[in-house]
Amino acid sequence: MNTAFDVIVVGGGAVGAACARELARAGRSVAFMDPDTDEGQAWRAAAGMLAPEIESRDSDDPTVALGVAGRDRLVVLAERLKESIGAEIGLWQEGIAHAAFDEADETLLRARVAHQRQQSLHVDWLDAEEAKTRWPWLGPAYGALWAPAGGGVDPQRLVEALRADAVHLGATLITDRALSIERHGDKVAAVRGAERYPATDVVIAAGAWSGLIEGLPRPLAVAPIRGAMAALPAPEGVGRAIVYGKGAYLMGRGDEVTVGSTMEYAGFKNEVTAAGLARIFAGASQLCPALARSPVTRTWSGLRPVSADGLPLLGRDPSLEGLWYATGHGRNGILLSGITGVLIRQLIVGEPTVIEDLSAFDPGRFWKW
Incomplete structure (x- = not known):
């Protein structure tokens, strides 16, 4: 050229x-x-998912501020892309939670709430009763970190x-x-x-x-890290929701639930393994016990670029x-x-x-x- x-x-x-x-x-x-x-x-x-508060790795993680700016930018982009070419990107913001299923997780997540509030981030702690009221299908949680600005787009x-x-x-x-x-x-x-x-x-x-x-x-x-996911029919009452747990997340969207995901060093081998799915389903079933009885409708994976x-x-x-x-x-x-x-x-x-x-x-x- x-x-x-x-x-x-x-x-x-x-x-x-x-x-x-x-x-x-x-x-x-x-x-x-x-x-x-x-x-x-x-x-x-x-x-x-747009979940910078949930995805933070530690109290000094610089990607939290970058992620919040990223989510704010996608809100602006959603409007501008619609105005420019009439495109909808499926943006929604109804909150994301990270549920604790033992005392150690509760302590960790409560500390994260306190630290993020000090950074002027909008996060709350929901006790066990509040979490169960909001998500009746949730497993026996000790409570949950709640980020009301969280949401998602259609990638x-x-x-x-x-x-x-x-x-x-x-x-x-x-x-x-x-x-x-x-x-x-x-x-x-x-x-x-x-x-x-x-x-x-x-x-x-x-x-x-x-x-x-x-x-x-x-x-x-930068190396490829494989992430495997699965989709199942949504149990009754799940609706639209995103909840993280120990080693897994659940994303309800319409009549389907997406659960994920693994973090596997597998080179450029893009496949879904039985061992990877087993790890996902263990965490997802803790989040929503009804999923243990749901058939898997499809599985897939992707290669994420992860730096050292x-x-x-x-x-x-x-x-x-x-x-x-x-x-x-x-x-x-x-x-x-x-x-x-x-x-x-x-x-x-x-x-x-x-x-x-x-x-x-x-x-x-x-x-x-």
Whole structure:
């Protein structure tokens, strides 16, 4: 291809499409590359939950603030995508809970509520009676952390809408697999796939496949982690709900319940195993004992891009000018897609970022010794 782009985004999933859309909005000539094959990309398998308060790993987890900003951005995107191209992304916000089923979990979750309140996050503690009243189908819980702003989107519709609006704004979608980065001295020059695609800047947003791209200055600390899920008929009364428990979550949507998910180091082997499903069903049956009698209607899995420390890589490469990273989002790619697009656009354009301190997500953190 003879056309030279300002920016090429390698990846057309939720994060890549969001980056392409934002850069097109900023007036850049943008292309985003995706092979458009189902190889277990994380977004194709995601449940679409927006739960930063629930997914936090510890009291100082920097992804909580990033996740809250991500959820806020998706609320804005839902409206803008509807206005721009008439797309609905299935956004809903009716709250998410994390139930405790023993004293240790209760202590941990109560402490999380207290800490997050100190950070001005809107979370509450529901005692056992309140939890049972809200979810009569719930197993014998000690109580639950309740995040009323939590909710979900439809991942498939979100990605389709982001892609369509990016193209509507002038971006070019290239159906090709990026194989390597070409450089000229200490500057990025092009992306090579079936053809050569010149660009001034390149954003690596290829999810679990990011580290397979040749020509990167150094090995990328992102690996595929398999997440398996299953769907079952919804027991009576479950309705629309998202509740986490010990090692599993339950997402009620219509007449179906989705339960998940595993975190398995299995390389690029995208399959569902009996052992993985057994772990999911043990936790899901604790959440909703009626599920133990429900037949499984379908199973699936996806490959999440997880970094060595569990945090995303957001920002420039420390040595190759024009190379940027937007990968390693783990199980939060949908949640963080919109805000990642905004941050990458601001970094490339040279604007102040909406999140001032991005040092925790600096790609160079793995290469400083």
